[in-house]
Amino acid sequence: MSTIPINPVLPFLRTDRMPTIWCPGCGIGTTVNCFARALLDSGVDLKHLAIVSGIGCTGRVAGYVKLDSFHTTHGRAIPFATGLKLANPKLNVVVYSGDGDLSAIGGNHLIHAARRNIDIKVICVNNLIYAMTGGQTAPTTPGHVITSTHPYGTFDPNFNLPHLVEAAGAVYVARWTTFHVRQIARSMAEVFKKPGFCFIEILSPCPTLYQRRNKMGDGLDTMKFYKEHSKIKNGVSTSEVGLTRNGDIIVGKFVDRDRSDYLTMAHDQFVEALGDRYVDECAAECCEEGI
Amino acid sequence: MSTIPINPVLPFLRTDRMPTIWCPGCGIGTTVNCFARALLDSGVDLKHLAIVSGIGCTGRVAGYVKLDSFHTTHGRAIPFATGLKLANPKLNVVVYSGDGDLSAIGGNHLIHAARRNIDIKVICVNNLIYAMTGGQTAPTTPGHVITSTHPYGTFDPNFNLPHLVEAAGAVYVARWTTFHVRQIARSMAEVFKKPGFCFIEILSPCPTLYQRRNKMGDGLDTMKFYKEHSKIKNGVSTSEVGLTRNGDIIVGKFVDRDRSDYLTMAHDQFVEALGDRYVDECAAECCEEGI
Amino acid sequence: MAKGSVSIHVERCKACGFCVEFCPTKVLALSSAFNSKGYHPPQMVAPEKCSGCDLCGMYCPDFAIFGYRLNAADSANAPDKEATDAR
Amino acid sequence: MAKGSVSIHVERCKACGFCVEFCPTKVLALSSAFNSKGYHPPQMVAPEKCSGCDLCGMYCPDFAIFGYRLNAADSANAPDKEATDAR
Amino acid sequence: MQLTEIRIAGFGGQGVILSAIVIGKAASIFEGDFATMTQSFGPEARGGACSAQVILSESPVLYPYVTRPDILVVMSQEAYTKFAPELKHGGTLVIEQDLVRVGDLPSGTTVFSCPATRLAEELGKKMVLNIVMVGFYAAVTDLVKPESLRQAVADSVPPAFKELNLKAFDKGFEYGKTHAPGDAATAEESESDVKSLEVH
């Protein structure tokens, strides 16, 4: 064997920043790997693809992916992405962030962007915990779990995120675990082609702060748990996919529906109301390709 | 006829602040009237009833009701109420605010309080607009409506609030219009007795800023519209109760389910984890009845 | 004879017409008189039809009207100070 | 003869074991050797069974391994500079 | 033009602000003088009292608020009660005749009154009463040229309503020219005299 092919995902990564900050057995890297595969396979135009993260372990994804990448403030990736997309509609905009970032402090933006059907793709790595700050309860943490802010076990009920974003208006909703690498990549490739607000939740191990504290072993143990306890149910009602500490994990593509996205609706309304007076130019055009 | 009975609702109001700031034909006052009736009829203990509002025309309700009343900041009535309730569980806490306050800037608190099942009663007067600031689009404004920030007609899709709060976890969800005065009062009386997070949406005319700008007449015209176009469908799936500009208005009690409220869950968890070491005292006890 | 009657706090009324519209027996109409804010408060145009059902009271956004049953009027309730300026 | 092989970037590996566990044909095992961070990277223990399916590569959270088909190895791809330190 | 302070007041929905804009625009845009218009915002929602202030001057206006108006235009009783006391000695009061009853006035006040609502209703649109008032104002005062005011009206309303508003202006102007000048009552006259003025 004379030549070794390059690792096909490397061109999508900022290898100068490797190794990543993520712990051994952390699942975030696996999701990024799937993301890179999806970029590869879907042939999406990388020049016009931007990625926006909030703050958290997952929030660091933007920093490892070789795209125009934005590490914003905690919880605000979605409104930042909204501005990016609306000002420059040629961009494909992916939001990649953690469960806490997107559904705790960022919860309002999540539901409002879903309502407006902004054409952004949200990838939520759900490790059921606030990892970066040391393992506090997230809105996704199931009941009876030990966290640093619930040392005697959680009791706050947790969100069923697919259900919530569907109720808010998302047109595409899927859930996988880091065990489901091919399905993740497939879903990601799918949403690049789907206009409107798409949401992919990926359950991911945080051995350091979730599993260990709850005597659930390491990352690999969690992967095995995912393998054993995941049930693929495409199209199932999202009201039935809530998560518990040890229960089955319903995965699959739950929602895939069609609805005009925000910019299309705006365009149609202005055409109707203003006719020829409507100037259909994007905010960024003046500055674009400035070089 | 020798004596005139007193207006039975007056004892519940700060009559020294009347007349209210509300416009002629505004429906907010009608909802307050129903609220007063509910207080009267349900025999709820007024001393231990507190009311919390955000900012807006509806936000002024707290200022007209003779209870311990809190006019907080825009969007934050629910977390304020959460603190009030958790520190002093003997209180019954009602949040009374507008659609914009509760579902735009306050949207995150709305879904999180519903998720936690905090034992507060949320009354949302939905006039489909930001009234107090002059008629801007709210997340509830239906499509193709003229507002000050959508002078060519709205195109942002609107929330279906009952659906959203149900998905977030509310145990009681109802919708009425200001035409349905008896039903409103009945729902209000009902939620005083129902533990957990309850949500009552009341559609209400804003002739000054919504109806007039959209050539929908005055408050009375809107009341007639409500009368003609409301369909009572108790128990219908909340996914089917979205609102459009001129379409039918589905009203009724949509959700009434049982789930332990936040404090009960906390209590049970601590008892289980700590046994006798758990000191089940509320935060406020030290200071209570300070006089 | 009427079974009920209403009490109207003229100065609070903003003439929205809710009470007039939703009185089941059409007892009320807006008067042509002005109150000091320039509004036309309601008046009883068919007092004999009033049942005292208080629906008018429940609809009123300004706490300016309420209905009561006449046989209840002799009950122990103190007179409404607020309401005395009202007729 | 094996249909595929893997390339391992030893220094990036954090020894999570995902690649080992999820290789469908059990080609890999963690070695007893340390990398400079003190982790035991995987090694091929049954190279002949490797199909080059790259599942290992897809699971790897640290971009430290990937699989490829041997018949594809002669293709026009330039050698992976990154990967050369890897075997 | 000497610094002149004007206050226009009424209730929400009467178009008080627009009438102030028209006067300010006429002076500053169409006559090259300076005008500053400010409005009093109530604590909040509409429907309540509403008032606007215009200061006209041949040099830039500094202090933006009216202290003692030279001219007070009132279109509601509440506004009258509230603002009449601030009118400058020797000032001019312009009232909507059917909505305002004049009470005690400082001596030296000149009062002009116009049934603007009625005139507007004659045009089929009660909402143009404000422009009728402006026309009337143009007729009874001479601070700003009627042509400028008329131009300002045309420039300040949506195209679809231009015709109507110009008609309203003309109607008010005409009413002012035929009824008011010369027989403007001053508060030196007895209260009954003022009332008699309202009979116009």
Added chain:
Amino acid sequence: MQLTEIRIAGFGGQGVILSAIVIGKAASIFEGDFATMTQSFGPEARGGACSAQVILSESPVLYPYVTRPDILVVMSQEAYTKFAPELKHGGTLVIEQDLVRVGDLPSGTTVFSCPATRLAEELGKKMVLNIVMVGFYAAVTDLVKPESLRQAVADSVPPAFKELNLKAFDKGFEYGKTHAPGDAATAEESESDVKSLEVH
């Protein structure tokens, strides 16, 4: 006690911080001296390098950071590479023998090495290697009394693990007493000498 600067370093999960707490607590609570313990936080998540600093003194400690440690305890190669250069001239280096290879060292350094991980494994719980190290440290240095350190161990771990940790302490202490004193290698000796020390 004179102001003494100690750094303890290793990787996440080794219990570096706890061992620093034990030393600081022993000195400040059980001996009445003063101790200030600080830790270096990486930019974020766990698993990476980890280091703690303890300053012991008979008077209150002001400047909270270690400038040139008198004593350096290292439990990983990375930590060794990073921190060995700052060791004070004539300072003491304590290493986890199986995890750290000693390279060039400033002359005058005294090196003690202990197979703490292996000893901990003998106790059935690898995670107590930090306390084994503390026991060893107690044996080879004499800044803080072994009894105080032992007391601090008991006071710093959850009740369920008290026994185990005390055993770990004793094991490390014993190892130190039997293997290290007297034959502590100094960096004046050749590198191979240091290595031979690791054979203990």
Added chain:
Amino acid sequence: MHADPAGVLTGTHFLDGDHACCEGCLAAGARFASGYPITPSTEVVERFASRIPTVGGTFIQMEDELAASICLQGAVWGGAKAFTVTSGPGFSLMMEHIGYAAMTETPCVFVNVQRGGPSTGLPTLPAQADMMQARWGSHGDYGIIAICPNSPQECFDLTIKAFNLSEQYRVPVMVMMDEVVGHMTEKVVIPSADQLDVTPRKHTHKSPADYLPYQCNGDGSLVPEMAHAGEGYKFHITGLTHDERGYPNMTVKVQDQLVRRLCAKIENAKDLVAYEAENLEGADVVVVSYGITSRVAQRAIDQARAQGLKVGKLRLIIAWPFPEKVIRELAPKVKAFVVPELNLGQMVREVERAARGAAKTIHVGHAGGGVHQPEAIVKAIVEANQ
């Protein structure tokens, strides 16, 4: 660069300050606004919402001020000029994102039409009590520019200036209006587009291979060049302390370099001084004011001069960075500074500090809800003169 005529409403208009500000934004090239309504500022975006579909661009009403204040930054990185508008309570909610804009060097404009505070305060009435907040309201050290119009004409002119400075310095610029100026209607003259100078984005001319997002190039300024998403640069932006590549770097050294540069590019800039001066030469008392208060003060100054007092006038146009040197040099030559503000003592602290005891500093405070009685300022001038 000249303004794009599409956004320039050339002509003479009778506009209120809020509307004039909106026209300033359009003339400056802003084609994106994200807003959340709040009295007395909403008119700015209401007009923008009405104007922009026929100019080309986007207005979005967001769910809250947190969203509004970051959404516009996304738009800027997408290649637009963008702004948001608010008042006190909303401004408080924007503080985190003002810091983010400063840290990431995102050129953008925040308009604050000041109303009475604290808290909900006086929603429809004026104040000038967010001046210190504009400078210090976000955590950490950073520099910003704040600019204070005193008329609708200036709401137009200075808003353009705000955009220009934001592009020149890559910094958030605050347009600190007040309710009086925002709601006051006056003549506003808008020149033709070719008479309006607009500062273009400091876009890099480098190729992606050579480009480092936070490297200051030899142009002598402390301001790096910018690229936009979608142009192939594949850059990384973060609110963490970062090196020239835009990569997080958690060291004292990089923190020192970065944060000192962020502050110095504003504090040390020579051309960030803008004020209106009158009769400073030979003045005994100098009245320092800004915004609407400068117009009220003018009446007081005129009255005091009529009494024979030698009164100078210094009106701050750019309030931040504070023109420290001007005051410092003036102080030994005058008896006192009189500083009327619609607050209980904010910019006066800067005057006092800069004066270094060389002249008295007398504050004429007003808690807001209206403007000063000119007499109160005259009184202070007379006292100061003693």
Added chain:
Amino acid sequence: MHADPAGVLTGTHFLDGDHACCEGCLAAGARFASGYPITPSTEVVERFASRIPTVGGTFIQMEDELAASICLQGAVWGGAKAFTVTSGPGFSLMMEHIGYAAMTETPCVFVNVQRGGPSTGLPTLPAQADMMQARWGSHGDYGIIAICPNSPQECFDLTIKAFNLSEQYRVPVMVMMDEVVGHMTEKVVIPSADQLDVTPRKHTHKSPADYLPYQCNGDGSLVPEMAHAGEGYKFHITGLTHDERGYPNMTVKVQDQLVRRLCAKIENAKDLVAYEAENLEGADVVVVSYGITSRVAQRAIDQARAQGLKVGKLRLIIAWPFPEKVIRELAPKVKAFVVPELNLGQMVREVERAARGAAKTIHVGHAGGGVHQPEAIVKAIVEANQ
């Protein structure tokens, strides 16, 4: 009043500053906390979450800092003593509610463990760059108190003081820690409950009929008495400008009365001065510092004294209100003030202002991420002495 023994962990402990702060809260009687995690402050509430179920009370982790910072105020009006804890980015998000607490006179404590900024900055590393924000970060005029511990022991002691002052003045009090102090572990001595003074709520003794929520009673203070929900007072609280009844009142007069009182009750308070002084008498140079920097500075002071310089030390314990009078009176007697801070110039501006040019003011800035090299401070002292 003595502390409630239930919350007092009497004994000698080896605690870090965050944990000591939590014990201070408990000892002060705080039984409610609402929090949102953020490095390096989370340990305070983590410990509270672990301690409170066995003490009696409530901790709730909210969905964001907006919620956390208003939730606790609900708890206060329900009758609890309550606090929240955060760091820079979260502190920025709390600004609106600090204003609300000031406006409604809600006694409560905000703990800010300062990290490097601006923006996300240096999450795990220290700074002291939110000092001006603590004073000025919310819109409008208002007063607050800010207090700066420099050791875990003080994190305990001064947190109690913070609660006590918040009750005495009905004002939000900020405990301005820094990452070093928060994460540093030292001996902390907690006395027995009967040796700890705790200020009870200023609860009204009036009957509901006589009670006006914002009336100052004849006690000479500017602080009204409080009632709680559920006691039958049926009061009304608003963030709008309000009269003594707590009812909205949008007039200049009420605004003036209310806001001046809110500021004056803090700015004019005689007993809000707390500092540590050493060798001020006869000093040529006085080093003014606070928090961790005061300990670093001490080493520098010692070194400078060893060189024979006459160096005084002034450590701010209460930073806001700033002890203006102390500096003003000291200035003519010394050559210079040296002000080291982990920021690029914040409290130094107050020193400079108060000094009125009577002494030089030299700032020793550090952008954060670590502490000063004592040598840098020594150098400044030497220069200042010249």
